[in-house]
Amino acid sequence: MKKDYVRPVDFRNGRVDMSHGSGGRAMAQLIDELFVAAFDNEWLRQLNDQACFAVPTGRMVMATDSHVVSPLFFPGGDIGCLSVHGTINDVAMSGARPLYLSATFILEEGFPLADLKRIVESMAAAARDARVPIVTGDTKVVEKGKGDGVFITTTGVGMVPAGVEISAERARPGDSVLVSGTLGDHGIAIMSFRENLEFETTIRSDTAALHGLVAAMVAAVPAIRCLRDPTRGGLAATLNEFARASGVGFRIREEALPVRPEVHAACEFLGLDPLHVANEGKLAAVCAPEDADRLLAAMRAHPLGRDAAIIGEAIEDPHRFVQMETGFGGARMVDWLVGEQLPRIC
Amino acid sequence: MKFVDEFRDGGLARVLAGKIERTVESGRRYNFMEFCGGHTHAISRYGVTDLLPPGVNMVHGPGCPVCVLPIGRIDNAIALALERGVTLCTYADTMRVPASGRSSLTKAKAAGADVRMVYSAADAVRVAHENPTKEVVFFAIGFETTTPPTAIAILAAREQGLGNFSVFCNHVLTPAAIANILESPQVRDIGTVPLDGFVGPAHVSCVIGSAPYEYFAEEYAKPVVIAGFEPLDVMQAVLMLVRQVNEGRHEVENEFARAVTREGNVKAKALVAEVFELRRSFEWRGLGEVPYSALRIKSKYERFDAEKRYAIVYRSVADNKACECGAILRGAKTPRDCKLFGTVCTPETPMGSCMVSSEGACAAWYTYGRFRDREAA
Numbered sequence: 114m115k116k117d118y119v120r121p122v123d124f125r126n127g128r129v130d131m132s133h134g135s136g137g138r139a140m141a142q143l144i145d146e147l148f149v150a151a152f153d154n155e156w157l158r159q160l161n162d163q164a165c166f167a168v169p170t171g172r173m174v175m176a177t178d179s180h181v182v183s184p185l186f187f188p189g190g191d192i193g194c195l196s197v198h199g200t201i202n203d204v205a206m207s208g209a210r211p212l213y214l215s216a217t218f219i220l221e222e223g224f225p226l227a228d229l230k231r232i233v234e235s236m237a238a239a240a241r242d243a244r245v246p247i248v249t250g251d252t253k254v255v256e257k258g259k260g261d262g263v264f265i266t267t268t269g270v271g272m273v274p275a276g277v278e279i280s281a282e283r284a285r286p287g288d289s290v291l292v293s294g295t296l297g298d299h300g301i302a303i304m305s306f307r308e309n310l311e312f313e314t315t316i317r318s319d320t321a322a323l324h325g326l327v328a329a330m331v332a333a334v335p336a337i338r339c340l341r342d343p344t345r346g347g348l349a350a351t352l353n354e355f356a357r358a359s360g361v362g363f364r365i366r367e368e369a370l371p372v373r374p375e376v377h378a379a380c381e382f383l384g385l386d387p388l389h390v391a392n393e394g395k396l397a398a399v400c401a402p403e404d405a406d407r408l409l410a411a412m413r414a415h416p417l418g419r420d421a422a423i424i425g426e427a428i429e430d431p432h433r434f435v436q437m438e439t440g441f442g443g444a445r446m447v448d449w450l451v452g453e454q455l456p457r458i459c
Numbered sequence: 460m461k462f463v464d465e466f467r468d469g470g471l472a473r474v475l476a477g478k479i480e481r482t483v484e485s486g487r488r489y490n491f492m493e494f495c496g497g498h499t500h501a502i503s504r505y506g507v508t509d510l511l512p513p514g515v516n517m518v519h520g521p522g523c524p525v526c527v528l529p530i531g532r533i534d535n536a537i538a539l540a541l542e543r544g545v546t547l548c549t550y551a552d553t554m555r556v557p558a559s560g561r562s563s564l565t566k567a568k569a570a571g572a573d574v575r576m577v578y579s580a581a582d583a584v585r586v587a588h589e590n591p592t593k594e595v596v597f598f599a600i601g602f603e604t605t606t607p608p609t610a611i612a613i614l615a616a617r618e619q620g621l622g623n624f625s626v627f628c629n630h631v632l633t634p635a636a637i638a639n640i641l642e643s644p645q646v647r648d649i650g651t652v653p654l655d656g657f658v659g660p661a662h663v664s665c666v667i668g669s670a671p672y673e674y675f676a677e678e679y680a681k682p683v684v685i686a687g688f689e690p691l692d693v694m695q696a697v698l699m700l701v702r703q704v705n706e707g708r709h710e711v712e713n714e715f716a717r718a719v720t721r722e723g724n725v726k727a728k729a730l731v732a733e734v735f736e737l738r739r740s741f742e743w744r745g746l747g748e749v750p751y752s753a754l755r756i757k758s759k760y761e762r763f764d765a766e767k768r769y770a771i772v773y774r775s776v777a778d779n780k781a782c783e784c785g786a787i788l789r790g791a792k793t794p795r796d797c798k799l800f801g802t803v804c805t806p807e808t809p810m811g812s813c814m815v816s817s818e819g820a821c822a823a824w825y826t827y828g829r830f831r832d833r834e835a836a
Binding site: 368 | 460463467468469472473476503504505506507508509510555690691806807817822825826827828829830
């Protein structure tokens with residue numbers, strides 16, 4: 114009998130075709146040579162349809178997030194690392210330590226395998242850096258024209274430490290509001306690459322996994338009340354969500370908001386409000402006023418919280434309005450984003 | 460950010476607020492109309508009214524290009540895209556303006572029409588150039604600020620020999636609208652809209668200059684101060700208006716001298732004159748038919764005129780009966796006077812055009828100001 118020979122997947126010039134999702138040998142080969150090789154861990158190596166792991170006692174959280182960002186590669190990141198960071202952050206915003214991830218790929222026929230490899234390797238690096246393995250996954254292929262290159266859905270699970278109760282409905286009047294850094298970097302980085310809108314900028318996406326920062330924050334102030342990463346809809350959406358869930362209002366100070374001058378400038382000429390622009394590596398936190406300075410110090414001591422700031426406080430308001438003292442000296446509301454600012458930002 | 464933050468300085472704002480406070484005469488009411496939506500937006504966004512003394516009242520004017528576009532014109536644009544199958548290029552704000560039968564360009568797009576959002580008229584020319592098999596129509600709206608770019612687009616299309624590009628022209632004129640408001644019975648006879656002066660447009664005036672306002676100041680005895688769109692510009696303009704009122708003057712003053720001259724942009728005006736001519740009459744939402752208040756494409760350029768090319772027939776459509784956009788655009792009512800405001804009419808589901816554009820009085824109040832209603836209630 115002749116020795117088996119399988120021609121390796123052509124990651125240089127090859128393209129995704131329908132067979133890569135058909136359940137046949139081509140699919141198995143792609144999984145072996147790309148996904149298992151890149152994400153390499155004990156669970157994936159077993160090649161089961163599921164990952165089996167021991168569950169510690171306590172409270173577990175689960176989060177899922179789909180990624181359809183366009184363009185797939187942007188300054189500061191790509192859809193791969195974004196899809197890892199996005200779900201880790203959703204898990205971490207409960208105060209949890211993320212443990213495992215799953216990843217689902219919807220590939221469009223004709224998508225260059227070289228790009229797919231680049232994306233998968235970026236995911237693998239992000240998961241490795243975050244120490245959160247991708248333990249199971251799925252791949253589907255849709256006909257050309259029925260997708261847009263690649264869509265990635267990731268799901269994550271994590272454990273909440275005992276005594277931590279972080280939830281959007283826990284803000285109380287008088288509580289302090291903090292953000293972990295500059296606002297709007299991700300959204301502006303993506304926009305600068307969009308067709309019809311290209312402008313030159315040095316702004317890079319802030320995409321990052323925030324569970325390390327959250328762990329440091331929870332260690333300093335276990336009684337943090339609310340945490341959320343302000344992605345689509347920006348900080349304005351996050352504060353309005355807290356307000357709605359907690360039945361309070363907020364009053365923030367424009368001058369306290371960390372915004373890069375480049376982002377400010379881009380917002381100015383695009384007619385945007387930095388409060389509505391997406392972030393992928395920032396969080397907003399609410400804590401009791403007496404904990405605020407300790408929480409701020411813990412955030413600033415972490416590399417991802419260097420530019421953290423206290424930006425305002427929760428107030429009693431049955432209407433649950435978010436207000437802002439403008440740098441000019443007046444007041445205005447900070448409302449939800451209306452319509453779409455720009456589709457497919459993450 | 461340099462050259463912007465200087466005009467939003469809180470310290471300077473307090474100094475100006477103090478000056479205005481000391482200048483207003485006690486017991487006197489000052490009602491100033493800011494004509495432009497750009498000013499309406501700036502006033503709301505920066506909370507300028509918080510810094511004005513109680514006697515100074517700002518009245519929102521009709522200078523929001525999306526707001527004054529009548530329903531019938533949106534219907535025409537939708538018909539072009541849906542029934543004639545053209546690729547319709549439009550500014551983003553126009554997409555959500557309510558048309559007849561609960562339609563809008565956004566809904567037409569979802570129904571399969573090829574509607575594309577562009578940032579400039581030049582982008583529309585590019586779309587035509589890149590899609591030679593498609594008929595591309597640019598939905599041109601706006602005051603004197605957006606008119607020169609449309610003229611340039613038409614000239615560029617001619618130069619490139621584009622046979623598939625045309626413009627659905629809805630450009631309107633600021634002075635005609637101001638005259639219409641000043642002639643309205645509410646201002647002239649009944650006095651339900653007491654107006655003591657105007658904050659004049661910033662960008663429009665860059666194009667047309669300050670001279671066109673001299674007639675209003677003289678004929679209607681109302682002071683006009685042309686002001687930039689930054690909040691300090693508005694405060695300074697208010698101070699200048701208060702002084703004029705106190706001294707019984709009614710002159711055109713130019714606060715925005717860093718950009719506006721008496722003649723305006725001569726080159727831009729020449730471009731507009733080359734391509735466009737006055738319409739005998741044009742319907743405005745809120746103001747109704749206003750004589751000589753809009754432009755159409757000259758017959759010399761008629762092959763780029765979508766109205767001729769597609770034999771567009773205009774049909775006037777009345778606003779929703781409960782919608783107060785008309786009165787709000789004339790300054791006769793405020794958003795809070797409208798029963799629909801904040802209930803069935805919100806930025807997500809606008810009933811009237813003033814709720815659509817960020818420059819609209821209703822959208823500005825809803826987005827930035829409505830927390831004050833609670834204090835008033």
